Amino acid sequence: MSPVPTAANRPGEFEIIRRYFRPLALDPGALGLGDDAAVMTPPPGRDLVLTTDTMVSGVHFLAEETPGRVACRLLRVNLSDLAAMGARPLGYLLNTAFPDATDEAWIAAFAAGLAEDQSRYTIALLGGDTVATPGPLTLTVTALGLVASGRALRRAGAGAGDDVHVTGTIGDAALGLQVLRGGLTGLLAAERRALSQRFSLPEPRLGVGQALIEAAAGPLATAAADVSDGLVADLGHICDASGLAATIEAARVPLSPAASAAFAADPALLATLLAGGDDYELVLTAAPEARAALAAIAAGTGVPITRIGRMTAGAGVRVVDRAGQAVPLRHAGFEHFRGR
Numbered sequence: 001m002s003p004v005p006t007a008a009n010r011p012g013e014f015e016i017i018r019r020y021f022r023p024l025a026l027d028p029g030a031l032g033l034g035d036d037a038a039v040m041t042p043p044p045g046r047d048l049v050l051t052t053d054t055m056v057s058g059v060h061f062l063a064e065e066t067p068g069r070v071a072c073r074l075l076r077v078n079l080s081d082l083a084a085m086g087a088r089p090l091g092y093l094l095n096t097a098f099p100d101a102t103d104e105a106w107i108a109a110f111a112a113g114l115a116e117d118q119s120r121y122t123i124a125l126l127g128g129d130t131v132a133t134p135g136p137l138t139l140t141v142t143a144l145g146l147v148a149s150g151r152a153l154r155r156a157g158a159g160a161g162d163d164v165h166v167t168g169t170i171g172d173a174a175l176g177l178q179v180l181r182g183g184l185t186g187l188l189a190a191e192r193r194a195l196s197q198r199f200s201l202p203e204p205r206l207g208v209g210q211a212l213i214e215a216a217a218g219p220l221a222t223a224a225a226d227v228s229d230g231l232v233a234d235l236g237h238i239c240d241a242s243g244l245a246a247t248i249e250a251a252r253v254p255l256s257p258a259a260s261a262a263f264a265a266d267p268a269l270l271a272t273l274l275a276g277g278d279d280y281e282l283v284l285t286a287a288p289e290a291r292a293a294l295a296a297i298a299a300g301t302g303v304p305i306t307r308i309g310r311m312t313a314g315a316g317v318r319v320v321d322r323a324g325q326a327v328p329l330r331h332a333g334f335e336h337f338r339g340r
Contacts, residue, residue, distance in 0.1 A: 010104045013130050020111035024118060024125035027091050038126040040091070040144070047152060048090075049145040051081035057137040061200075062180055067106045069200045070139070071113030077228065078143035079121055079204035080280040084226040086153045086213035087145030089121055089206070094128035095140040102137060121206065151213045155241035158223040158285040164246055164309040165294060167205045167281045169256040170231050172198035174276020175269070186265055191258035198256075202280035207301040209282060220293050224284040230275040232329060235283050236317045242285075245314030250274070251322050252308040271329050274319060285311055 011019065017033060025033045029040045042048050055074050057063045075092065082089055094114075098107070118124055126144070176199030178184050179192045187195075205226075213219040223242055225234045232248070239246050250270065255263060263269050286294060291307070298305040319327040 010098075010102065010107070016104075016107060016130055020107055021094070021125060021128070021130070024111065024114055025127070026118070026124040027126060029091065030124065030126045033125075033127060038091070038093075040126070042146060045149050046146040047149050049082060049085050049087040049147055049152060050142065051078055051085075051145075052140060052142040053077050053081070054138065054140040056139075059136075063136075065200065067110040068113030068116070071110045072117045072201055074139050074141050075114060075117045075121070075123075075143075076202050076204050077280060078141045079123070079206060080202065080226040080228065082143055082145035083204045083206045083209035084153060084224050084282055085145065085147060086151065086209045086219065086221075086224075087147040088210060089123040090144040090146050091124055091126040092144065093126055093142040095142075096128070096130050097133035097135070097138040098130070099133055099135070099137055121204070148213065151219055153209065153213060153219060153221055153224040153284075155223055155225050155238045158238055158242035158244055158311045159287070160244055160311055160313050161288070162222055162285040162311040163288055163291065163307050164235065164248065164283065164285055164311060165305050165307050166227070166231065166254065166283050167208050167303050167305055168203070168279070169254045169259060169304075170227065170279055170281060171253075171259045171263075171269075171273030171276060172256050173202065173278035173280070174199075174230075174272045175259055175262050176200070177276075177278065178272075184262055187258065187261055191261055194256065194258045195262075199278055202278065204280060205282050205301075205303055208297060208303050208305070211297045211301060212284065215293065220290045220297070221284040221286050224282055227279040227281045227283055228277055230277040231279070231283060232275050232317050232319065233277070238283070238285060239311075239315065239317060242311070243315075245312045246309055246317045247312060248274070248309040248317060248319045249322075250319050250327055252306065254304060254306040254308075270327065275329055 022033050029038045176195035179196045212221045223238045227234050294305050
């Protein structure tokens with residue numbers, strides 16, 4: 001494994017760790033990043049939940065994005081996976097592959113972004129690896145969480161007749177990426193800022209995910225996933241795992257004011273809203289009897305939860321308009337190696 005080289009504009013591998021990453025290792029299990037691995041002991045009655053995501057410059061974020069925002073996005077997309085399982089964050093591992101052009105100032109700002117979100121989400125660095133690469137900047141986080149034994153939310157478990165719900169609003173991030181690439185110039189400046197921020201700084205719905213499984217009678221949701229690849233695609237994962245179909249009523253899908261303005265100006269954006277991805281909201285299924293409890297969770301967390309459809313017998317996801325007619329979509333969502 002190639003170490004990060006010492007250069008005039010960047011310290012060596014171990015000095016980077018000492019200056020910027022060791023201060024993030026606040027959990028005793030990290031052992032000050034001085035050993036080969038961290039040591040963690042899950043509390044009794046808790047299952048360990050693990051997830052990992054890799055982000056590549058120019059693929060998952062724009063190369064000109066600020067390092068602090070890159071750090072926050074990297075951590076938050078992993079926390080979103082924990083939220084979808086109903087888990088509480090425990091800690092994370094960080095792997096960084098820095099090109100020669102990555103200077104110390106970039107690394108310092110990146111570490112500062114991680115520190116800010118560690119405080120926000122009560123999580124700490126446990127370890128990782130720091131290497132050099134001749135390719136693009138590549139960053140990986142592996143996040144660990146805890147959930148009550150046997151209560152983790154799964155994609156499997158939805159039942160025919162269950163409602164389909166989503167948190168927050170859908171489609172902002174896909175439109176935000178267009179804004180960051182110079183598109184949607186007809187929107188107001190405030191609307192463009194709101195959309196671009198939803199792409200750069202997603203909000204993992206940890207509070208909702210935890211509330212879904214902490215009801216005394218057991219989990220309120222029968223299945224859940226986070227909306228990373230696109231609403232249609234991620235609901236499709238639930239359908240596949242549960243052996244069912246789903247119908248989405250397009251008019252019920254919640255849009256932010258900025259997304260509503262964009263859609264009003266160009267109705268052809270509907271496919272982008274439903275399949276664009278990167279929202280990091282939760283899509284979940286629940287029995288109709290859970291509607292009142294879900295409304296209480298929405299009120300308690302301040303995160304809207306909107307019913308957008310239902311699960312049915314069959315396979316796949318069908319989107320319908322107000323008249324019940326099928327809405328054709330060119331693609332369901334993002335998939336690596338195939339693109340959009």
